[in-house]
Amino acid sequence: DVKVTQSSRYLVKRTGEKVFLECVQxxxxxxxxxxxxxPGLGLRLIYFSYDVKMKEKGDIPEGYSVSRxxxxxxxxxxxxxxxxxxxxxxxxxxxxxxxxxYFGPGTRLLVL
Amino acid sequence: xxxxxxxxxxxxxxxGAIVSLNCTYSNSAFQYFMWYRQYxxxxxxxLMYTYSSGNKEDGRFTAQVDKSSKYxxxxxxxxxxxxxxxYLCAMSATGRRALTFGSGTRLQVxx
Numbered sequence: 001d002v003k004v005t006q007s008s009r010y011l012v013k014r015t016g017e018k019v020f021l022e023c024v025q026x027x028x029x030x031x032x033x034x035x036x037x038x039p040g041l042g043l044r045l046i047y048f049s050y051d052v053k054m055k056e057k058g059d060i061p062e063g064y065s066v067s068r069x070x071x072x073x074x075x076x077x078x079x080x081x082x083x084x085x086x087x088x089x090x091x092x093x094x095x096x097x098x099x100x101x102y103f104g105p106g107t108r109l110l111v112l
Numbered sequence: 113x114x115x116x117x118x119x120x121x122x123x124x125x126x127x128g129a130i131v132s133l134n135c136t137y138s139n140s141a142f143q144y145f146m147w148y149r150q151y152x153x154x155x156x157x158x159l160m161y162t163y164s165s166g167n168k169e170d171g172r173f174t175a176q177v178d179k180s181s182k183y184x185x186x187x188x189x190x191x192x193x194x195x196x197x198x199y200l201c202a203m204s205a206t207g208r209r210a211l212t213f214g215s216g217t218r219l220q221v222x223x
Binding site: 004014031033040041042043045050051058085090094099100102103104106109 | 118120123131133144146147153155156157160161200204208209210211213216
């Protein structure tokens with residue numbers, strides 16, 4: 001079974017803090033994704049990566065950056081957290097040429 | 113207008129009912145269609161995957177795609193309380209790595 005893990009289930013941070021969310025997948029997938037999920041808005045793509053050190057912006061990249069130094073690990077960075085970044089963050093992975101994505105359990109982030 | 117539209121619900125049905133969940137979309141390039149199930153405070157899990165038009169059945173679940181109408185459906189037969197979750201449709205076009213999701217329909221199956 002594909003396993004995608006996220007470093008934290010719940011996080012509470014203060015406005016202005018730098019926040020790191022980490023995601024690890026164990027299926028040697030080329031593609032990895034970061035989404036945020038908000039009520040009524042569904043899942044919105046922040047960034048994705050199709051190879052080590054490669055990244056592409058999604059629909060809502062503002063205020064976020066990403067890092068992929070190893071194939072199995074994809075990090076989402078909030079350089080200076082703001083209250084409007086309070087959300088559920090979901091990581092996903094998929095194989096090259098594969099359309100289906102496999103999700104981690106999510107990190108619920110609260111920015112005070 | 114969103115590329116993918118999905119009624120948010122909630123949809124409440126009695127145990128044993130047949131459930132119909134639907135999405136409409138506007139992008140004719142979409143070829144791959146998925147349904148994900150998401151329990152409260154958990155990540156989405158893949159339920160069904162269909163390529164192009166047609167039907168696909170897996171146990172109590174049937175996925176239908178009508179590309180001419182840009183309409184996809186998920187049917188759940190003999191619904192159970194354990195089916196209570198949010199159901200997300202998702203789709204993508206050939207060569208496009210990212211998925212476009214509907215906003216999800218919350219389903220409640222009453223015992």
